[in-house]
Amino acid sequence: MRQSTECTAPRSPLPFLVALSHAIRPNPFYVLGFRVIIPAPVNGSIRGRQAPPRPPRAWVEVNLAAVAENARTVARVAGTRLLPVVKANAYGVGAVAVSKALEALDPWGYGVATLEEGAELRAAGITRPVVVFMPGQPALFPEFERFRLTPALGDAAAIAEWTGRGTRPFHLEIDTGMGRSGVRWDEIDAVRAAANTPALEGCYTQFHSADRRDGSAELQLERFERALARLERRPTVLHVANSAAALANRRFAFDLVRPGVFLYGGSPGEGFPEPRPVVSLRARVLTVRRVAAGESVSYNASWRAARTTTVATLGIGYADGVRRAVGLSGCGAVLLGEDGRRCPIIGAVTMDLMMVDTGDRPARVGDVATLIGEGDGEGKRERISLEEFSAWSGELQRAVLTSLGPRLPRIYD
Ligand SMILES: Cc1ncc(COP(=O)(O)O)c(C=O)c1O
Numbered sequence: 001m002r003q004s005t006e007c008t009a010p011r012s013p014l015p016f017l018v019a020l021s022h023a024i025r026p027n028p029f030y031v032l033g034f035r036v037i038i039p040a041p042v043n044g045s046i047r048g049r050q051a052p053p054r055p056p057r058a059w060v061e062v063n064l065a066a067v068a069e070n071a072r073t074v075a076r077v078a079g080t081r082l083l084p085v086v087k088a089n090a091y092g093v094g095a096v097a098v099s100k101a102l103e104a105l106d107p108w109g110y111g112v113a114t115l116e117e118g119a120e121l122r123a124a125g126i127t128r129p130v131v132v133f134m135p136g137q138p139a140l141f142p143e144f145e146r147f148r149l150t151p152a153l154g155d156a157a158a159i160a161e162w163t164g165r166g167t168r169p170f171h172l173e174i175d176t177g178m179g180r181s182g183v184r185w186d187e188i189d190a191v192r193a194a195a196n197t198p199a200l201e202g203c204y205t206q207f208h209s210a211d212r213r214d215g216s217a218e219l220q221l222e223r224f225e226r227a228l229a230r231l232e233r234r235p236t237v238l239h240v241a242n243s244a245a246a247l248a249n250r251r252f253a254f255d256l257v258r259p260g261v262f263l264y265g266g267s268p269g270e271g272f273p274e275p276r277p278v279v280s281l282r283a284r285v286l287t288v289r290r291v292a293a294g295e296s297v298s299y300n301a302s303w304r305a306a307r308t309t310t311v312a313t314l315g316i317g318y319a320d321g322v323r324r325a326v327g328l329s330g331c332g333a334v335l336l337g338e339d340g341r342r343c344p345i346i347g348a349v350t351m352d353l354m355m356v357d358t359g360d361r362p363a364r365v366g367d368v369a370t371l372i373g374e375g376d377g378e379g380k381r382e383r384i385s386l387e388e389f390s391a392w393s394g395e396l397q398r399a400v401l402t403s404l405g406p407r408l409p410r411i412y413d
Contacts, residue, residue: 129169323400
């Protein structure tokens with residue numbers, strides 16, 4: 001059980017000014033009046049977009065200009081064209097909004113993981129190549145043709161099935177050490193005859209540890225090049241680099257790079273350029289209570305007050321993608337209210353709600369708490385980075401982003 005004294009954030013010396021600012025300022029939702037509110041797609045669909053009828057209890061703000069700037073950074077560092085990875089609804093950020101924002105950068109195409117994700121881009125008017133990075137299933141090939149999607153293939157039978165249907169392109173995946181899909185680099189001869197076709201547009205591999213700079217990407221690259229040399233023809237585009245590899249060394253750049261997490265504000269690791277933050281996660285205070293010393297908060301009485309304090313309950317929970325661990329780590333915090341003060345997250349995060357300790361400072365129903373991003377309102381002094389929040393969650397930044405649930409509207413700046 002956590003005590004309220006662990007990992008306590010420094011408290012502002014100006015509680016009365018804060019109270020005053022709450023008293024004289026309305027707690028409006030006007031910020032949203034300037035933005036486009038798009039309910040997050042449910043089941044991968046964005047059809048039926050409409051503004052929520054009232055201010056949401058919790059939401060995700062997305063800075064599309066920052067996505068575009070991060071994409072420009074990758075393209076500049078790598079010195080080549082982009083195949084932005086917008087799978088999993090662009091890591092939860094919004095695939096259609098992101099792809100449309102990136103059109104201005106003239107990417108070669110887009111990468112998705114499923115047929116449905118590709119179809120969604122087509123429905124939104126994206127006409128560039130869309131590569132589906134998932135072992136291609138022949139049963140789905142008619143749908144691939146219908147939406148002009150490019151399958152990723154890794155065995156001779158699937159290649160023969162695809163090329164037997166017509167001349168549409170495919171990309172050959174070569175497994176150089178990831179051990180999950182594609183033809184193994186040392187078994188490339190098995191696809192040599194089938195891949196000897198003008199439909200072979202691209203060849204690629206995926207690095208397992210490019211962020212670690214441990215030499216494994218170089219070894220995988222060597223295997224990739226050895227396998228390529230055994231093919232009858234060089235396809236038009238070769239691509240091997242995820243965000244980390246694209247930013248690490250131009251020898252990984254080839255014809256295209258495939259950044260994902262960096263576009264969405266995720267840091268690829270130490271020693272890499274920092275992306276511009278893209279995502280802010282916010283929730284409103286829905287109820288406030290005083291909790292006496294010794295009383296508990298949340299399931300399993302997972303937090304107990306060391307002294308009498310104020311507890312604010314936020315309208316966001318693990319069903320929205322906030323891990324239970326954020327509250328159990330004893331280190332998680334939110335930025336609360338107009339001054340953006342840090343308040344510790346206390347007790348296990350519950351399905352729809354989570355609690356924060358505001359100490360002796362007032363909190364009001366309707367106040368905005370920031371879980372990721374810069375504090376809302378005037379007190380934009382503090383920021384909780386995606387990296388920090390992910391560490392409290394015990395998760396990868398990618399996992400935190402892709403877990404942000406469909407109940408959270410996405411608001412695009
Ligand atoms: C085939 C492929 N390329 C590129 C990426 C993007 O990787 P990252 O998010 O590390 O940039 C992924 C992500 O998992 C992927 O599966």
